[in-house]
Amino acid sequence: MLTIILLTFKEIVRRRILLVTVILAAVFLALYGAAVHYGYQEMSRGAGPLKALIAPQFLALGLYFGSFIISFLAVMAAVGTISSEIENGIMHAIVPGPVRRSTIILGKFCGYSLMLTVFAALFYIAVLLIVHYNTGLDIPVKAAAAGLFCLQPLILLAVAMLGSTFLSTLANGIAAFMLYSVGVVGGMLEQIGYLAGSNMMVNIGIASSLLMPADAVYRKIVYSLLSVPGASLSMTMLGPFGSGAEPSVWMLAYAACYILGFLLLALRIFSKKDI
Amino acid sequence: MILETENLTKMYGAKAACSKICLSVNEGQIFGFLGPNGAGKSTLVKMLVGLLFPTSGTARILGRPLGDLGARRKIGYLPENFRYQDWLTGEELLSFHASLRGMSGTERKQRVPAVLEQVGLAGKEKQKVGAYSKGMQQRVGLACALLHDPALLFLDEPASALDPLGRREVREIMLELRGSGKTIFLNSHLLSEVEMICDRVAIINKGKIVAGGTLDELLAQTVEVEMQVEGLTRPALAELAALSKKIAVEGRYVNVVLEHSGQIPALAEAVVKNGGRLYSLGAKHNSLEDLFVDLIQRGDH
Numbered sequence: 001m002l003t004i005i006l007l008t009f010k011e012i013v014r015r016r017i018l019l020v021t022v023i024l025a026a027v028f029l030a031l032y033g034a035a036v037h038y039g040y041q042e043m044s045r046g047a048g049p050l051k052a053l054i055a056p057q058f059l060a061l062g063l064y065f066g067s068f069i070i071s072f073l074a075v076m077a078a079v080g081t082i083s084s085e086i087e088n089g090i091m092h093a094i095v096p097g098p099v100r101r102s103t104i105i106l107g108k109f110c111g112y113s114l115m116l117t118v119f120a121a122l123f124y125i126a127v128l129l130i131v132h133y134n135t136g137l138d139i140p141v142k143a144a145a146a147g148l149f150c151l152q153p154l155i156l157l158a159v160a161m162l163g164s165t166f167l168s169t170l171a172n173g174i175a176a177f178m179l180y181s182v183g184v185v186g187g188m189l190e191q192i193g194y195l196a197g198s199n200m201m202v203n204i205g206i207a208s209s210l211l212m213p214a215d216a217v218y219r220k221i222v223y224s225l226l227s228v229p230g231a232s233l234s235m236t237m238l239g240p241f242g243s244g245a246e247p248s249v250w251m252l253a254y255a256a257c258y259i260l261g262f263l264l265l266a267l268r269i270f271s272k273k274d275i
Numbered sequence: 276m277i278l279e280t281e282n283l284t285k286m287y288g289a290k291a292a293c294s295k296i297c298l299s300v301n302e303g304q305i306f307g308f309l310g311p312n313g314a315g316k317s318t319l320v321k322m323l324v325g326l327l328f329p330t331s332g333t334a335r336i337l338g339r340p341l342g343d344l345g346a347r348r349k350i351g352y353l354p355e356n357f358r359y360q361d362w363l364t365g366e367e368l369l370s371f372h373a374s375l376r377g378m379s380g381t382e383r384k385q386r387v388p389a390v391l392e393q394v395g396l397a398g399k400e401k402q403k404v405g406a407y408s409k410g411m412q413q414r415v416g417l418a419c420a421l422l423h424d425p426a427l428l429f430l431d432e433p434a435s436a437l438d439p440l441g442r443r444e445v446r447e448i449m450l451e452l453r454g455s456g457k458t459i460f461l462n463s464h465l466l467s468e469v470e471m472i473c474d475r476v477a478i479i480n481k482g483k484i485v486a487g488g489t490l491d492e493l494l495a496q497t498v499e500v501e502m503q504v505e506g507l508t509r510p511a512l513a514e515l516a517a518l519s520k521k522i523a524v525e526g527r528y529v530n531v532v533l534e535h536s537g538q539i540p541a542l543a544e545a546v547v548k549n550g551g552r553l554y555s556l557g558a559k560h561n562s563l564e565d566l567f568v569d570l571i572q573r574g575d576h
Contacts, residue, residue, distance in 0.1 A: 091326075097376060098375075
């Protein structure tokens, strides 16, 4: 499996996936840093007691769009990992070798996971540092929140890998983004539902989280970083980027099972696939 | 037998890409597998190397069932429509395949330059595979297939992208490998190539094996005879038609296809006995191409 993992790393570097990602992330962080710096100065001027609510908004926005970028990267990296290699004939030279098909899938998954985890961890630290140094917000150091931030792209990675075993690259890309969009829109509807007191909208949000739990994981991160005991106001003030109710630990267990389930399904389909 | 298949079948819906294929290949031979486009040649090879799963039937490679990892360690495969990771250099590609096959660092250092030399790519190993010409890609594919010194080699159209010089080199590599006791299963369109190097041949058409055996056995199956006859009577023609598998008359020239050369005296007798005047009679043995075309055309009608 190590051979496949190393090849996946090499592919990420050689095909400049890493380079493009790092450059775009740097551009995003630079823009985000400038926005936090100047935005916070402008908005906090004369804000009075509401000043304390501005910095969390910036943090939530950074984590929200950061999640989006990393999930996007996960999909882009893995969307054609199996299908395109079957289409262009690369798999024809690998599968007949003395390697189990499951090893190919797991090797690729581990390779991309490691890359995404490192990238997500660095991104997470960068967002927290930008907000802390520009606004003075004391953000609790929580390894669990960082871990969840790294878990998000793995959900999309598992989805893209499964799709790649039976869909064409284009169809898989569309399907993965549609599914991600369902999670994002559902998550927003859920938050609006909390604000508007609409049970129907909250239920739609919960159902969409079952279809795509990435957004629920984001809500959990935001809640664990920004909630203050006894003060739910700060959460509701974050609007669609906040977390009206803390996603339960069962939701996280569900997200982990979701990744595992998609991965097992990918293994099963690929192990029986005619190439 | 290093390779045996029994009723190996691959169905795509109601269409049989391969139907009840029974083959056996002896160790140390070059086995030629022929057929027109779409006949099922690549489908069979893909089943044997584990890319496709048979719908029914069984096969044993090196005494083990299909898909066995131990057997796959000892087979090499050059696919027909393949592409390698174009962002790797030739050397990196071979190192990856060596690692995939569990070769140690020492083995790798020894084998990679050796196979590059063998396929004529020495000195080109630092170039990216994407910058290789089609012929060089074919050579690096062959190098990947040879890397682990396999006992059984499946080559699917190995010379298709090569120039005549390259073809000759590949032919020499195959003969060398046979000389060292390796077995080669060769899928090819190049009948002259097959005729030159193969010990046994099977011909597939529309998913079914239509002929098989050594080249001598196959080519002795039919003899074509051309006669120059004047005054060919109806009874003579009827007798000739009864003797031959195929008959064509054009003016004073009569072409017949016989099952074996032992029937030639009876042809002359049929002409003379029925009042015809025989001026010449010449027999020629079929080439593999004649046999191939005949079998495929028969199957199409």
